[in-house]
Amino acid sequence: MENLKLPAGPMSGLVTSAVEYLVDAGQRSVLFLDIMRQRGDQYREHVAQTAPHVLQYAAELITDGRKLDEPVNYALVRIIPPKNVAIDMRRRPFVVVDPRAGHGPGIGGFKADSEIGVAMKAGHPCYFIGFLPEPMPGQTIERIARAEAKFLETVISRHPDADGKPCVIGNCQAGWAIMILASLRPELFGPLIIAGAPLAYWAGVHGKYPMRYSGGLLGGSWLTALTSDLGAGKFDGAWLVQNFENQNPSNTLWTKQYNVYSKVDTEADRYLDFERWWGGHVNLNAEEIQFIVDELFIGNNLAAGRIEMSDGEKVDLRNIRSPIVVFCSKGDNVTPPQQALDWILDCYADVDEIRAYGQTIVYTIHESIGHLGIFVSGGVANKEHAEFSSNIDLIDVLPPGLYEATFEARGSETLNADLATGQWVMRCEARTLGDIRAMGGNSPEDERRFATAKRISELNLAAYQKFVQPWIKKMVTPEAANWARGMHPLRMQYEAFSSQNPWMSMVKAAADRAEEKRRPVSQDNPFLAFQEQVSKQIVHALDSWRDAQEALSETLFLNVYGSPALQAAVGIDPNAVPTRRREMSDEHRAMLESRIAELRAKIGDGGLREAAIRALLYIGSARGMVDERSIEALRQVRRDHAGSRMTLSEFKMLVREQFFMLLLDREGAVAAIPRLLPEDMNRRRAAFAAMREVLSASADITGERANRLRRVAELFGLDGEGEMTSNVAPFDPQARAS
Template identity: 40%
Template sequence: MSDSFQRSNLAQSMKAQRAELEHALTHSPFRAHADRMIEAGARTINVLQIGWTLRVKRSCERVFMLLPELLASGERLAKDLRNLRENGQIGVSWREYIRDASQRTILLMDLLRESGDIFLEHEAAGCPPGLFYKYETIMDGRDLPIKSNFVLLRIIPPQDVTADYSRRRPFVIIPPRAGHTAGVGAHAPDSQVGVVLRQGHPVYLVGFRREPEQDQHLSYVACAEAAFVREVARRHPRAPLPAVVGNCQAGWATLVMAATNPDLTGPIVINGSPVTAVSGNIGDNTFRYIAGIYGGVWIPMFLCDLGKGMFDGANLIHNFELLNPERLFLKYAELFRDVDTARGSFLASEKWWSSFCLLHENEICWILENLFIGNRLGKNKAYLGSERQHVDLKQIRAPIVVFASHGDNVTPPQQALNWITDVYENEEEIRVRGQHIIYMVHNDIGHLGIFVSSKVVNREFRQVATTFEAIEALMPGLYEMCVKDIQEHDGRKTFSVELVERSFKDIRALNDNYRDEFPFDAVHRTSQLQAQIYHTIARPFVRAAVTSFTADASRTVHPERLSRAVISSRNLMLTGLKSMTEQVRRSRAKARVDNPFLLAEALYVQHIAEAIIFWRDLRDMIYELLFHSMWNTPFQRYFGSPYEVIPRQMTPEELRSRPDVQFALKMIATGGFIEALIRMMALLVSDRGGIRRDRLDRWSSVLTQNEPFRSVPSDRLTAITRQQTIIATLEREQAIETLPLLLDESEERRRAYLVACYIPGPIAEMSPSTIDLLLRFAQVLQQPPITADVTENPLAEMEAE
């Protein structure tokens, strides 16, 4: 009766229907989806606002920072010109400058002509490696079952350098195949090759010919590099496993080779390598937006079709130079200024920089789809050989040293390091897997300077090269290598090296919360669709229209090649330039250093460079705003969501459930002197959060020079170190309490405790936590605590006795 009455009451019925409608709208899937779309749109607006603000702020700060300097230079120039006018010397100074500038112009043109001749000769010779050192060919990729255009070269040491080929660790240096020919890292005495040679190590270099083999894939390159490293290890049976150094693009290629051959190499060094090429920060790192602005992989496919299946590496060099156009201008402006002294260094660098290699379509498409667009390698989802072989970076067993720089806008630290946090769940997984990852971040060096600059090579790379044995003795984990300059009393400069234990928070602190990487999933998916459409509709007609002649002609007229060929001896307009240059050298008259017109020239160059920088910043800002307007919309976010990978933190229970972890924890009360001492060192390193170089050297000496460690194979020591690190990480208290079970005899306990006190060094340099842990060791091992420094190796003393 009451229900009928309520239905007949119109006001109450309308109120109930309104409540039901509001509830349906509030809790409907459409409303939830609309809220998510609105939230995503708000994030996009926030990204655009942040990017605009940061770039405008940076440009304004640069202008206001340089404005006083420019004004001061202008005032000084005006003052000098007034003084010259008052003294009646302005005409003399002008004629002096004009003569100097005219002579420098002739010398510069002749230097460019000579560079053009070297370029043409190098191209005609097939672009052999541009190396400073003599070399011999050890292996050729064409002789392998899976053919490639890579070759293994042995660097012949100079007469004043002696390399130990019997016991010293060999180095295999892989230069980048990023458009130019092989040579970077070995084109000067103060290079990576020079540093390693002077330390007495055998050095090998992986070079490559200009043209790849027919149907060459990246898997062929990985097989060739693995065969080369095996050959180097075979040639040095008494030495440790070869160290492999990969620069730029060769860095991620080295990781691919090591992941597919996990027991092959010694330590790996990757310098400025874009393993996670889509990473970066808002308001910076514009290079990663190019694929989304200009299109996906279909454009390189089109260029490969125009090149008869070959991609011209000159395109990569062209893009690199356009990234910082002011550097290209300053390169020739500074060459014009220092033309009398810069000849040797300019020609040496141009030899390897201006000779361009080719890549097969299979190679460039794999690189783009797995790194620069798809980011598959950084997500640990890349495959080799037509999806047959998974490139699992977690399978790498060799220590990995990563070098990056904040001044590198080609491979910023985010692109060099984010793969660590994307591949591994957390730093504990790195320790549990027995992996060593050490990274360094320079403050301001540029991309090429990471592996070309003599300053970096003689400082950071030298420290890395001399720390390999100690790094292999280090407890597994994630570390940052900190190199500090120390000025000695006698004026010499030395370096202090410390390996500081880091967490994923430290790497993520270099990022702006990954809030601008999601659009690249939509770019990847769109790129695949565009490539399929091009392959189906346009490719047959393009391939039918291209011949070998047109492919060669298109490469010949490329701006990077044409600009060098035009300024060469083949240009009839430059006939007589060489003889004119000889006359100029005989009658060379430099302008005085205090000539004000030289200051005017420098001021003019600086103004032009700043104008180019302003145009570059404006271009980069437009790129970023356009990219996020196109690809960071709610619809594109939804379109790319199938490719989105959301990282999940591994729980402690999941970590413990791993079979290798379970086995290690079951062995907590099993072992002897070796296991006990390695466990104590793992506890000390974990407690301090890092280890200094001198302490690491002492520990490395104990492992390699003293019994009972000296007789244990290195792979066995590695397995024990991994096992004891797991125990010390997951069961710290029980690991300490069970130490007496590993050391039955009182003499063993005394020796183990003395070695544990010897490794940290003087007591005055120990942290309070280290002292407390050593006291805890003394308590559980029933040993008297030490009160004086243990300055001599206890194991060495006992062997002497």
């Protein structure tokens, strides 16, 4: 045997490669199984905790929702910044609200490059609203909203000198939750950032995003009620996680695990960190999940204004007074752009109506990131979320309207790059409702189909509650419900590979030996290339199966609920052209007319600061966008002023008033500028110089902007003096006219 030699030539190389691959594959298999063991043990440790979470930051408990008069399983904590992060207590606090969609809390602060991380890097104090695994008895969505209002009141009271109300970030389920609260208590909110949150639940396009058909294909929400009854009044969040898993079977059944197996030497920590959150299933009360399904996902009542609180107050998203930032992605098959944005079409007829409600809406659409990536991707955190955090004051002072936030990489050729923070330059470009409609949406026929599915759901739920529910409730005991939850397939996959399984003790010992003698295969090994090819074929097969299932689901839904006979049978007119958009109320119209009259009367009132802001808005509107560099230039003007300053909210009100005056009577408002100016020509020159500085911060002043600038120079009495030199003292837009 010692003298045995492999034959020379290609066959020898192939045998060597095969042996090398088999050794590596065997070691990887053992190490992979050990990672599964660690995942199972981690799961058991996590669920055994009273308050499990995946926050990567130290936190201080501020308010325990269980001790409120109406107890809930939510809590407010203050994020303790790392030693190398400086917090400016004068900056507005950020509050991250975690989604309770079946998983445990902490995803907003899952790692350093996160929503919390980038907000603290921008100098903002940060708070986090999370939850415990078990709901409190009697807990409802409305009670949670009232608790979160108390949390925000607490945050506001802790920061009396902050330059603005808290910026609140709502991820996924938390997005629609804080939109409901902001419509009921608008005075508590600064800007809202709604990330991956569905608000228009029927919206979508054919051939994509079939999750919206699920309620109709299951016959409505009776199945939700049955699941809650089988849980003795609690709904197992593992079923919600299962819904997410079902959307991407190739990732669930293969890719996620294969990625760990194929990169077993480097992927363990990342995989285990994510699985600690993904496997941290929580429960909801039956009343909570029934509200979510009936009022939102099947009922689609949020944007339509048909949700009513226990005191009779209706939820109207048009009541929100804070800027709303909507962040969504084309790669998100859970909350596609239509579901994130089409509530705007339901609430407003056009951009003028958005302005009539004093509303500022900014949206941005990622091209490819998936649903979870919106919250956990480091790349997204360092780009979109970092820019939102750094430029939240820009967003807060934007004039009312509809904007799209776009991001341009900052480089050596970027004009005034020092005025931009981070690696990107953010700008907000004016948009119309036509831009949202161009993304695609439902036809009138689709709207009738979903309305029919909603009615079928109501009928089935009523039948279940009358004929079946009483029997189920008598049969199911809390002990039986707990046993059933423990037997859920998602939980069993963790338990089966934990150290509680006696076979896994041998895996640990074998993994230790494999680690000591690890011999990774070379990357050019042909058998490794074959392994990768097989993996791609498996993914392709599973994706094809998913696509076929989704196409079948859509066909079934469209045909069943598109039947004129079925629609007529449940009271839906097959020939009607449904619309959910509401008309402006008489009360709001009367208030608007009164405000218009008030603003018209004030066009000639004010001083130098009103004149300067009006002129800036007049000139800048010709470009149709606002750039962060211009706002930073304006901020520096404010910062350099030694005298008293307006608060950000006062400055915001000033900008809005001047904007509306220009909107109502642009020529009259511009012509009135000379009446607002002081006699002191030096102050006029300083004002004009500062305006040029702000206007040229993001782009050269050309075209219509240059024409308007020359007109303003004449109005300021500077005809022929418009070319100010750089050594002119900067203008303070808040200084009062003498």
